[in-house]
Amino acid sequence: MFLSKVNKKHLLPSALAVALLLTGCGEEQKQAGPQSMPVDVYTVHTMEVPIVSNLTGRVSATRRAEVRPQVSGIIQKRLFVEGSTVNQGDQLYQIDPALYEAQVNSAKANLKSAQASLYTVKLKADRYRQLLEQKAVSKQDYDDAQAAYLQADAAVKAAEAALETANINLAYTKVYAPISGRISKSNFTEGALVNAQQTNPLTTIQQLDPMYVDLGQTVEDHMALRQAIATGHFKTTDGKAPVDIYFSNGSKYQHQGQLEFSDVTVDETTGMVNLRAIVPNPEQHLLPGMFLRGDLHEGTLPNAVVVKQDAVIREAGGLSYVYVVDDKGLAQRVIVKIGTEYENYFVITSGLKAGDKVISSNLQKIRSGVPVVEVKPDAQKSEANAAAAQAK
Numbered sequence: 001m002f003l004s005k006v007n008k009k010h011l012l013p014s015a016l017a018v019a020l021l022l023t024g025c026g027e028e029q030k031q032a033g034p035q036s037m038p039v040d041v042y043t044v045h046t047m048e049v050p051i052v053s054n055l056t057g058r059v060s061a062t063r064r065a066e067v068r069p070q071v072s073g074i075i076q077k078r079l080f081v082e083g084s085t086v087n088q089g090d091q092l093y094q095i096d097p098a099l100y101e102a103q104v105n106s107a108k109a110n111l112k113s114a115q116a117s118l119y120t121v122k123l124k125a126d127r128y129r130q131l132l133e134q135k136a137v138s139k140q141d142y143d144d145a146q147a148a149y150l151q152a153d154a155a156v157k158a159a160e161a162a163l164e165t166a167n168i169n170l171a172y173t174k175v176y177a178p179i180s181g182r183i184s185k186s187n188f189t190e191g192a193l194v195n196a197q198q199t200n201p202l203t204t205i206q207q208l209d210p211m212y213v214d215l216g217q218t219v220e221d222h223m224a225l226r227q228a229i230a231t232g233h234f235k236t237t238d239g240k241a242p243v244d245i246y247f248s249n250g251s252k253y254q255h256q257g258q259l260e261f262s263d264v265t266v267d268e269t270t271g272m273v274n275l276r277a278i279v280p281n282p283e284q285h286l287l288p289g290m291f292l293r294g295d296l297h298e299g300t301l302p303n304a305v306v307v308k309q310d311a312v313i314r315e316a317g318g319l320s321y322v323y324v325v326d327d328k329g330l331a332q333r334v335i336v337k338i339g340t341e342y343e344n345y346f347v348i349t350s351g352l353k354a355g356d357k358v359i360s361s362n363l364q365k366i367r368s369g370v371p372v373v374e375v376k377p378d379a380q381k382s383e384a385n386a387a388a389a390q391a392k
Contacts, residue, residue: 036373040361041325042308046354049304049342052295057215059290061206065179067092068202070172072195075188082185086177093175093202100170107166111159118152125149181207206288209281213257215294216272243277244295255280305352306345311360323359323366331359333368
């Protein structure tokens, strides 16, 4: 009984002290408010961003010649190796020349006959001129002699033209390469009859160095680019714009091309504006008809507002937004419009300005109005120190 009384006396003050202590802690926690969430913050800045258009297209030869016969006849010989490289002026085929050699000989004989007739008529015309001066012949006889001389002279010229035509046709029995390049398979073999009016070529020669890469750009992108150039928001490259070429497997081609021209019409079938780049091809890795991707470096966008890509939240409906830290240290959602990409940055066309603090971590937990505290990672500190040192 005595012990129980003693315990009650000691327990009552102890319980009162604990209650007061808990009440004080609750008031202190109430005064401190909700705990701030630590986040990484990226400060928005401006930079000069190169504008690169990712286009697709196909390869075509810079020069392409379809070899066709210019005279009819039987092919006697094929004088090239299919798939090899030929030079301009190399003989490719030999067409049977017998008929054309005979035509040359006939034209030569006709020319000699015409020249003989001209010689006789000319002597008569000269003789009549002398007799006319002596009034030994009539004026009509002299005129007839002059007319005969002119006709004989014209016959000689016609015979000379016929001989020249016969020689040209004889020369056409030897089919030469009109350009230098890689020759394809032969569509005709020895013994085949060919004619000058046929539509099917004997073979095809294509020049493979350099090559054309025909790219397609949407009308919307083309018009937006022209408008940006006109308003001065975009600086074009000096000279011809460079083009980086990528194969269908994603590997980059070792040689860089240049934009040759931009078409002034829109392709009605594709709705694209055709762009043509010329690309070196010394190793002949590019072949006509290949499907490629071309990155066209059209210029630079000065003073572009950029933000790191990991700070931007993009929804399926096309909405993009970021969380920024306001003056009160609270997170606020800001809807942004993305222009283009550069390395690990997005170019922001609206919604942000230089100096805004964008949250780049804990984005799944952040909501508008949540208090945050800025944490600078070591990488950001070193980047800031390097920028400050460069500014000095």
